[in-house]
Amino acid sequence: MGRRVVPLTDKKVKSLKPAGKETIASDGKGLQLRIMPNGTKSWRFVYKSPATGKRSNMTLGKYPELSIANARKIAEGHRELVALDIDPKLHKQAEKEKTEAIHQHTLFNVSQQWMEQKKSEVTEDYAKDIWRSFELHVFPSLSSQPISMITAQSVIKTLKVVEAKGSLETLKRLSQRLNEVMIYAMHSGLIEANPISNILAAFKKPQKQHMKALEPQELPELMTTLAEASIKRSTRCLIKFQLHTMTRPNEAAGAKWSEFDLDNRVWTIPSERMKKRKEHRVPLTEEVIRLLSIMDSMKVNSEYVFPSIKDPKKPMHSQTANMALKRMGFGGRLVSHGLRSIASSTLNEAGHDYFLIEASLAHLIGSDTHRAYSRTDYLERRRELMDWWSTHIVNASSTKVPLAIVA
Structure with missing residues (x-):
């Protein structure tokens, strides 16, 4: 015992x-x-x-x-x-x-991990925009919430504040981005399922709004106003450059001298600066080369074609053109991104090849399978199209009468 x-x-x-x-x-x-x-x-x-x-x-x-x-x-x-x-x-x-x-895998920490992966898929400016939207609208209330405890109700409550402000497009983007974070968490083994996949059903649907742009026949008005506008010469050149090259605002404003091959008359925008993370080549027309020559004559010690006036080590802000257009009286009628729309509408109405127009706009064409087999960017064929477009702009610059669009 x-x-x-x-x-x-x-x-x-x-x-x-x-x-x-x-x-x-x-x-x-x-x-x-x-x-x-x-x-x-x-x-x-x-x-x-x-x-x-x-x-x-x-x-x-x-x-x-x-x-x-x-x-x-x-x-x-x-x-x-x-x-x-x-x-x-x-x-x-x-x-x-x-x-x-639970305490390590908070929404904030998981979002940071997802963001590091996302950066390889989007431009630097777009990545900053994503993170800034989280800082403004999501993190103040949900940053410390464990990812495993995120619920549809908690996210809806947070986004209802955005809806109340009438920012429905922002709300839609936030929902899409948060869903990407949750899917990343699911694939990382942190959660079993995505609880917020259908939260948009709890909100008003935003009315589809197209980018503000002028009609093709209003191009002479734009060019005349641009010629007479009291704006900096570099800003005027930037707007013309963006119009002629059909590029996005940040692509044009961030252009570097090292990206240009003047001998072969081509501008190669590296993938990291493109929206779709795919290298884009732009045929250089006589008018674009003339604009580059003007900027070269004004050249300061900068790697950028359009350097910031305050700090030449940085490019001109992508919103500079927007602000200039607003001061020129086009507020509510045209934004700088809409310059691409003018080009697209004009070229399509003139009967140019759809695939060449879309390639010039750096749009992805066709299905994933089609793109996998078709690697061409139609560079040589696009030279003729870009020359036509540049000539059309120059003609619009010399008349206040709406132009007839002919192929």
């Missing part, structure tokens, strides 16, 4: 004095008090591990911070786990890792 263990009392524990070595006082049922030579007293639970079949122990806490009563409660919980063939030490470690994972 085993020796009967007399449970400890608070008085007994307080009376225990340290010896020259570690001593043990048992409370029974696996609960022990260790008395160290320096006087420290701590509780531990001793048990037979269901995982290994060997004796194991785990520290519970120091006395008197952990009282006898609470130490017994903890030990009882561990005994219940052992009875269920669960090693309490392994269980505690698993719970700790689970808790740490």
